Amino acid sequence: MRRTLAAALAVILLAGTAACNDDKDRADAGANLTKINVGVIPIIDVAPIYLGKNKGFFASRGIDLTLSPEQGGAPIVEGVLGGKYQFGFSNVTSLLxxxxxxxxxxxxxxxxxxxxxxxxxxxxxxVPDGSPIRSASQLGGKRIAVNILKSLGDTTVRQSVRRAGGNPKNLQFKPMAFPEMPGALQSGQVDAAWVVEPTLSAVLTQGGQILASNFVDTAPNLTVALYFTSQGTITAKSDLVTAFTEAIKESLRYAAAHPEEVRDVVGTYTQITDTVRIAMILPSWPEDINRPSIERVAQLGQRDGIFKKPPVLDQLLP
Structure with a gap:
């Protein structure tokens, strides 16, 4: 009996020691990770980085990742430049x-x-259900919701209006967060809206109608947004930049191969119904940047007066 009790106590002590060692190992591993904060927009576009964090693609490369939501690309650019974020996600117009x-x-x-x-x-x-607007050519003088002014929404909406034969110069853009747009359409605060998923499916489930696919109207297989950092970070922390880039690329590959997991993860950082989750139209997540499409956005941005001077793509793109 005594021997049995002693053996049981020994097992308990060993288990306790092993548990303590496991906790210490996890704490040591966490202490060795480099903490970074990344500015993102809570839309379907950034599903890969959320999946990559959940799957350990960043932690396996020594990165402790925090994701911070913003309304659009412009404030994320400011955050990276100001040191609030080490990396960011932004549409190409804001970066240009x-x-x-x-x-x-x-x-x-x-x-x-x-x-x-x-x-x-x-x-x-x-446009909302019952709208008299039937074509992008009829948007002249109308109130159009976009998430940020002088950004990709402006550029691509104008291009859809041009392609439909309308006047792109007198559009009235109204800035608001994507989740606010379905309500703004229903209440008549705006006449039309530029939306991306999951807001697009939220509008469609309320009877809204698509006027134009503005990204398709702008360039074939348009590269819409990029992950970026500051030149200072590249110079001072090149190993971190390499690790982050590798983790992002693995995340893009994973998202492209696992569409159902994309639908599930979007619901963890946005408020969506099951109907919207199932209905969402997925984008593409290629690893390669489509440079000709960004050149097209640069040309349109210059025509619309968004840029102070012509952007230099070689200085921006990797």
């Missing part, structure tokens, strides 16, 4: 505008791309 203005920024990886399907892309110009 920042580069043209002299900001020391550098893209490190592709972010998201149009799937190229007219009427079935993850981005669209929409």
């Amino acid at each position: 505008a920042a580069q043209a203005g002299g900001a020391p920024l550098k893209a490190v990886a592709s972010g998201v791309a149009s799937n190229g399907r007219t009427g079935r892309d993850f981005s669209a110009i929409v």
Whole structure:
């Protein structure tokens, strides 16, 4: 009996020691991770980085990742330049505008791309149920919701209006967060909206209609956004930049191969219904950046007066 009791006590002590060692190992591993904060927009575009964090793609490369939501690309650019974020996710127009203005920024990886399907892309110009507007050519003088002014929404909506034969110069853009747009359309605060998923499906489930696929109208397989950092980070922490870039690329590959996990993870950082989750139209997540499409955005941005001077793509793109 005594021997049995002693053996049991020994097992308990060994288990306790092993548990303590496991806790210490985890604590040591956590202490060795480099903490970084990344500015993102709570839309479907950034599903890969959320999946990558959950799957350990960043932790396995020594990165303790925090993701911070912002309304659009412009405040994320400011956050990276100001040191609030080590890396950021931003649409290409905001990055081109920042580069043209002299900001020391550098893209490190592709972010998201149009799937190229007219009427079935993850981005669209929409109107509410019962709207008399039937074509993008009728948007002249109308109030159009975009998430940020002088950004990708402006550029691509104008291009859809041009392609439909309308006047792109007298559009009335109204800035608001994507989740606010369905309500603004229903209440008549705006006449139309530029939306991306999951807001697009939220609008469509309320009877909204698609006027145009603005990304498809702008360029074939448009590279919509990029992950980026500052030149200072690239110079001072090149190993971290390499690790982050590798983790992002693995995350993009994983998202492209696991669409159902994309649908699930979007619900962890946005408020969506099951109907919207199932209905969402997915973008493309290629690893390669489509440079000709970004050149097209740069040309349109210059035509629309968004840039202070012509952007230099070689200084921005990797």
